[in-house]
Amino acid sequence: MGKLPMEGIRIADFTWWLAGTNATRILANYGAEVIKIESSAHMDTARNVNPALPAKPGTGVSSGYNVLNPSKLAINLNLKHPKGIELVKRLIAVSDIVSDNMSGGATERLGLGYDELVKIKPDIIVINMPVMGPGGPHSHWTGQGDQITAAAGLWHMTGYPDKLGVGPGSVLTDWSGVPYHATTAMLAALHYRNRTGKGQHIVLSQYEAAIDSLGTAILDYTVNGRVQSRTGNRSPYGAPHGVYQCQGEDRWCAIDVSSDEQWQGLCRAMGDPEWSRTGVFTTVLGRMENVDELDSLIEEWTSDRTAEDVTKRLQGHGVPAGTVQNGRDLLENDPQLKARDYFVSLRYPEGGEMYVGADSFTLSETPGRPRMHAPLWGEHNEHVFREILKLSADEYAEYELDGVFQ
Amino acid sequence: MTGADSSTKGVLDGIRVLDLAGPMGVYCGKLWADMGADVIKVEPLGGDPMRRLGPFYHDEIHPEKSLYFFHYNTSKRSVTLNLESADGRELFKKLVKSADIILETFPPGYMEGLSLGYTQLKAINPSLIMTSITPFGHTGPYRDYKSSDLVGQALGGWTNTVGNVGERPTWPANELGYHHVSISASAGTLIALYHRDMAGEGQHVDVSMHEASSMVASSTVQSWDVRQEITSRRQAVPMRGGWGIFQCKDGYIYSVTRDGPPIKFFFEWLDEDGVEHDFWDPRWQDPNAVDAQGVAFRSQPENIEHMNGILRPWFMTHTKEELASKGQDHHLSFIPYNDPKEIVEDPQLEARNFFIDIEHPLMEDTPRDAGAPFNFSKTPWRIGRRPPLVGEHNQEIYIGEMGYSNEQLALLKAAGAI
Numbered sequence: 001m002g003k004l005p006m007e008g009i010r011i012a013d014f015t016w017w018l019a020g021t022n023a024t025r026i027l028a029n030y031g032a033e034v035i036k037i038e039s040s041a042h043m044d045t046a047r048n049v050n051p052a053l054p055a056k057p058g059t060g061v062s063s064g065y066n067v068l069n070p071s072k073l074a075i076n077l078n079l080k081h082p083k084g085i086e087l088v089k090r091l092i093a094v095s096d097i098v099s100d101n102m103s104g105g106a107t108e109r110l111g112l113g114y115d116e117l118v119k120i121k122p123d124i125i126v127i128n129m130p131v132m133g134p135g136g137p138h139s140h141w142t143g144q145g146d147q148i149t150a151a152a153g154l155w156h157m158t159g160y161p162d163k164l165g166v167g168p169g170s171v172l173t174d175w176s177g178v179p180y181h182a183t184t185a186m187l188a189a190l191h192y193r194n195r196t197g198k199g200q201h202i203v204l205s206q207y208e209a210a211i212d213s214l215g216t217a218i219l220d221y222t223v224n225g226r227v228q229s230r231t232g233n234r235s236p237y238g239a240p241h242g243v244y245q246c247q248g249e250d251r252w253c254a255i256d257v258s259s260d261e262q263w264q265g266l267c268r269a270m271g272d273p274e275w276s277r278t279g280v281f282t283t284v285l286g287r288m289e290n291v292d293e294l295d296s297l298i299e300e301w302t303s304d305r306t307a308e309d310v311t312k313r314l315q316g317h318g319v320p321a322g323t324v325q326n327g328r329d330l331l332e333n334d335p336q337l338k339a340r341d342y343f344v345s346l347r348y349p350e351g352g353e354m355y356v357g358a359d360s361f362t363l364s365e366t367p368g369r370p371r372m373h374a375p376l377w378g379e380h381n382e383h384v385f386r387e388i389l390k391l392s393a394d395e396y397a398e399y400e401l402d403g404v405f406q
Numbered sequence: 407m408t409g410a411d412s413s414t415k416g417v418l419d420g421i422r423v424l425d426l427a428g429p430m431g432v433y434c435g436k437l438w439a440d441m442g443a444d445v446i447k448v449e450p451l452g453g454d455p456m457r458r459l460g461p462f463y464h465d466e467i468h469p470e471k472s473l474y475f476f477h478y479n480t481s482k483r484s485v486t487l488n489l490e491s492a493d494g495r496e497l498f499k500k501l502v503k504s505a506d507i508i509l510e511t512f513p514p515g516y517m518e519g520l521s522l523g524y525t526q527l528k529a530i531n532p533s534l535i536m537t538s539i540t541p542f543g544h545t546g547p548y549r550d551y552k553s554s555d556l557v558g559q560a561l562g563g564w565t566n567t568v569g570n571v572g573e574r575p576t577w578p579a580n581e582l583g584y585h586h587v588s589i590s591a592s593a594g595t596l597i598a599l600y601h602r603d604m605a606g607e608g609q610h611v612d613v614s615m616h617e618a619s620s621m622v623a624s625s626t627v628q629s630w631d632v633r634q635e636i637t638s639r640r641q642a643v644p645m646r647g648g649w650g651i652f653q654c655k656d657g658y659i660y661s662v663t664r665d666g667p668p669i670k671f672f673f674e675w676l677d678e679d680g681v682e683h684d685f686w687d688p689r690w691q692d693p694n695a696v697d698a699q700g701v702a703f704r705s706q707p708e709n710i711e712h713m714n715g716i717l718r719p720w721f722m723t724h725t726k727e728e729l730a731s732k733g734q735d736h737h738l739s740f741i742p743y744n745d746p747k748e749i750v751e752d753p754q755l756e757a758r759n760f761f762i763d764i765e766h767p768l769m770e771d772t773p774r775d776a777g778a779p780f781n782f783s784k785t786p787w788r789i790g791r792r793p794p795l796v797g798e799h800n801q802e803i804y805i806g807e808m809g810y811s812n813e814q815l816a817l818l819k820a821a822g823a824i
Contacts, residue, residue: 005597005598005600005601005604006597006600008604026593027597030597063628063631063632064625064628066628067624067625067628114783132754133754133758135757135758136753136754136755136756136757136758137753137754137757138730138734138753138754139754140734140735141730141734141739141741142734142737142739143660143662143739143741144662144739146660147660147662147739147741148741150651150658150660150741150742150743150744151660151741151742151743151744151749152744152749153744153745153746153748153749154580154582155651155660155743156743156744156745156746157579157580158568158576158577158578158579158580159569159576160576163570164651164658165743166568166569166570166576166639167568168568168578168579168580168582169564169565169567169568169578169622172578172582172622175621175622175624176582176585176586176589176622177589177779180586180589180590180592180593181437181589181779181780182780183593183596184437184589184592184593184596184780185780185782187593187596187597187599187600188417188418188441188596188782189417189782190600191417191418191421191596191599191600191603192417192418192782192784192785194600194603194604195420195603198784200782200783200784200785201782201783202780202781202782202783203780203781204779204780204781205758205780207754208755208758208760208776208777208778208779208780209779209780211749211755211760211776212776212779213580213582213585213586214580214746214749214776215474215477215580215581215585216461216473216474216477217580217746218477218746218749218750218761218774218775218776219461219473219476219477219773219774219775220461220473220746221746221747221750222750222761222773222774222775223463223464223473223769223771223773223774224461224463224464224465224473226461227745227746227747228746229745230579231579232576232577233556233574233576233577235556236460237459241556242556242577243556243560243565243574243575243576243577245574250636250638252560252566252574252575253560254556254557254559254560254561254565254577255557256554256556256557258554262552315551315552318552319552320551320552320553320554320556320557321552321557322551322553322557322558322560322561323560323561324560324561324565324566324575325560325561325562325563325566326563326566326626326630326636326637326638327563327623327625327626327627327628327629327630327631327636327637328630328634328636329563330562330563330620330623330626330627330630331627331630331631332630334561335546335547335548336542336543336546336547336548336616337616337617337620339545339546339547340543340545340546340614340617342617342620343627354628354631354632355627355631356624357617357620357621357624357627358617359590359594359617359621360587360590360591360594360613360614360615360617360618360620360621361590361591361593361594361595361597361611361612361613361614362543362611362612362613362614363594363597363598363601363609363610363611364524364609364610364611364612365601365607365609366597366598366601366609368597
């Protein structure tokens with residue numbers, strides 16, 4: 001592998017748990033030297049407090065942690081110890097970016113706010129990712145990803161009209177709104193620094209970044225007074241648009257017909273049943289008006305076929321369709337992900353192995369991928385303190401004894 | 407306009423983008439335009455098809471009144487250009503010489519078919535970055551499969567995680583699949599821009615919506631990898647008593663009740679309100695009080711039901727505001743579950759000047775939209791201009807910046823190139 005594009009960029013990373021660590025994951029995979037700063041008082045909770053995803057044997061820490069932290073380094077530094085603060089400032093002096101996702105000015109209380117950090121490194125880029133954002137009556141609020149998506153209207157928008165919203169799944173802010181917006185912001189700031197020599201302070205309110213995925217819902221309310229709401233699996237633009245039961249337990253196929261041509265394709269794929277060629281279903285207005293009946297007729301056809309067979313047949317007739325895949329489908333049976341080498345196997349020092357996804361973009365000249373296991377607790381203390389901060393062997397031993405690396 | 411000064415230069419000032427993206431990538435161009443890039447929307451003759459998507463301003467169906475177009479095209483300029491005519495292609499190639507980034511969402515092979523693929527354009531502009539967002543990427547057996555937001559999220563494993571247990575998988579609505587791949591594409595492209603800053607080299611960025619959705623579904627992959635277990639919809643399964651969404655006096659609140667001081671405060675609050683309960687039994691607060699299966703006392707199904715049975719009527723006696731304010735002041739994380747109206751009225755967003763008013767000549771009532779997803783201290787996020795009318799900048803760009811004459815422009819128009 002050639003030189004990675006972000007090589008030479010160092011990030012002093014105070015992020016923890018999900019959203020924040022996911023943000024620095026992306027740049028780490030592309031070559032940035034991301035140094036996770038943890039202490040026994042403030043360990044990345046994801047390491048072991050994730051009952052849904054226990055450790056994979058031989059990897060040492062929780063799977064959730066492993067997915068979010070490949071290609072990073074990890075150190076322990078006791079920030080309550082004066083020498084700990086001194087060392088972290090020395091690290092920041094040779095870093096490009098400082099990142100954290102603590103709410104309510106936690107870094108300021110440690111004396112590590114942006115105004116302090118520019119004194120140490122004038123062109124530093126600092127990114128804070130609090131839940132609600134600085135200022136305003138709720139700046140001290142804390143919350144986790146699911147709560148933020150609920151606050152941002154995404155639970156209200158997902159699900160069926162006659163039931164409570166179900167939310168967009170998979171802690172969306174943690175996997176989408178925060179990490180990719182944050183990476184965009186950090187890279188834009190690096191580009192600006194390349195051009196002008198100046199660093200700056202970035203603030204990403206997790207709540208506000210999530211509201212930006214509401215699409216037209218804000219405008220529709222402010223302009224038309226309409227409160228948009230959930231519509232199940234249906235679209236206002238055509239039918240069928242839904243998820244249909246297939247053969248087997250919990251197997252489904254998504255079908256989306258949004259043009260006359262696609263409707264014709266669907267009819268041909270189903271073998272031109274009588275009902276599809278006559279009467280109400282031949283026009284989009286007819287299909288929308290009789291959508292309940294349409295959905296059950298289509299489901300009758302899908303339910304004695306496998307989801308993969310439905311997908312293949314419909315795609316063969318130019319109809320957008322796809323199996324509702326689960327984790328096993330993705331990891332073991334998806335020919336597209338296989339062909340594109342999407343999953344990367346990472347080996348752990350204790351002998352274990354784990355799969356993580358690369359990312360959704362492939363750069364033709366400087367491709368980046370997860371290239372190293374997520375770091376074990378304090379795994380890179382010696383490297384960072386001796387090689388980067390140039391502590392002598394004696395100093396290192398003395399600091400260790402003194403409880404600075406805890 | 408409130409909340410941002412349109413005259414300031416953004417963080418991406420000086421970067422020119424040719425934006426040919428449809429709904430799958432349109433948010434990516436908006437992100438860059440609101441950060442100060444000169445994003446030129448290249449619309450087909452008659453305007454971008456997304457101008458036909460609703461909702462519309464006052465429900466008037468009109469290509470300049472689509473709120474869909476409005477939301478996703480702030481701060482951009484617009485030219486019309488027919489890529490399928492020879493003159494249109496020549497014009498496009500001239501534009502490419504001045505561009506830093508091309509953003510497109512055509513099916514794989516379409517641009518190559520017009521001799522406008524990355525290799526061909528790179529010959530014109532060696533440091534060009536071209537970002538192609540497609541359902542499955544430019545390689546692989548599904549490359550030519552048809553997709554959509556619904557289908558992309560289904561195949562990517564995202565949809566299977568959404569919905570109530572035992573019910574049909576549910577579409578994560580709001581075009582979240584398109585939105586997510588758009589921000590992912592932005593991150594990938596700006597890595598390429600950083601590389602170009604350092605090494606002078608352009609490249610092709612091949613973005614797959616399928617992979618973007620698979621990323622969101624990571625935890626289901628881990629469950630299979632770690633435990634050979636298929637996790638699907640578990641949205642409504644509470645982890646512990648007092649944890650999850652509860653109905654209150656005026657809506658719903660999302661309650662996260664951590665052990666330690668937050669849960670203790672919660673029980674004191676119940677006492678204060680005169681609620682009868684047995685929660686001072688120390689097992690309710692002890693994460694080590696586990697059953698034979700290792701499940702903590704408060705997470706055992708019958709105890710979850712017992713606790714929630716007492717809490718449900720209590721939640722109904724308070725408003726969201728009361729719950730969130732008092733709870734959050736004591737580290738008890740209550741956060742309101744909002745609809746769009748409640749978001750627009752949120753005092754926190756008001757105090758932070760989050761919303762932004764954007765005037766438009768055809769809209770008497772000034773639309774107010776969501777503001778910055780993040781902000782910069784030295785180069786503030788801003789709406790550089792309202793969304794453009796169809797081909798609004800043809801004259802400005804073709805004549806003013808590229809040096810075509812009025813006569814040539816008229817000829818190109820007559821020839822169906824612009």
